[in-house]
Amino acid sequence: MATNRFLSYLESRKNLTGSACGVAGLALTFTGLAGAYWPAVVAGLYGAGALIAPPERPAAPHFPDPAEQLGVLREDFGTLQAYLDSLELPPAAAGKLTELRQLYAALLDPGWVTDALAGEPEAVHALSRAIRQDVPECVDTYVRTRWWTRLGPGTEPPERHLERQLAVLFNEADALTAGLREAEARRQRTHTHYLEERERS
Structure with missing residues (x-):
């Protein structure tokens, strides 16, 4: 030392x-x-x-960029998938959850989609929060509430809350996808404008 x-x-x-x-x-x-x-x-x-002499400048801390975050998030999504596969959910909620999982999988599929996603830090944060926090919390809360409901029948079925929660998360993911699509369309329009301006000059 x-x-x-x-x-x-x-x-x-x-x-x-x-x-x-x-x-x-x-x-x-x-x-x-x-x-x-x-x-x-x-x-x-x-x-x-x-x-x-000027003081030594400590090296700036390295934080993972969005592309690195997506690699870790992809692994976390695999963990979430395994957890969800171990549960039995009511048909309506299971169907909505399947749609949501397919949407997340498409967003995290390596390739140009994740390249576009990596360019939108807010979108990466929203997707990370949904996978690591929102979906597990929704499902875990349902499982625990369902057990208590068996002891006190006649209360509002917990699957209704689960369905509503998953619908909100799906709408959020759909809006996120639409935002990425619009960003790509905007890039295309910008490039068209650039080429047309270059042609005129």
């Missing part, structure tokens, strides 16, 4: 700047300008150089 710190200091800006100033002090010594106090001159110049 101490050795690493020492080696890091040797490569630091402070040491390099101080060494350069110290070499200048040696040059003064060889020309006779430093006189008998040359050790103090060399040490003083080294210290001054080390003090005026």
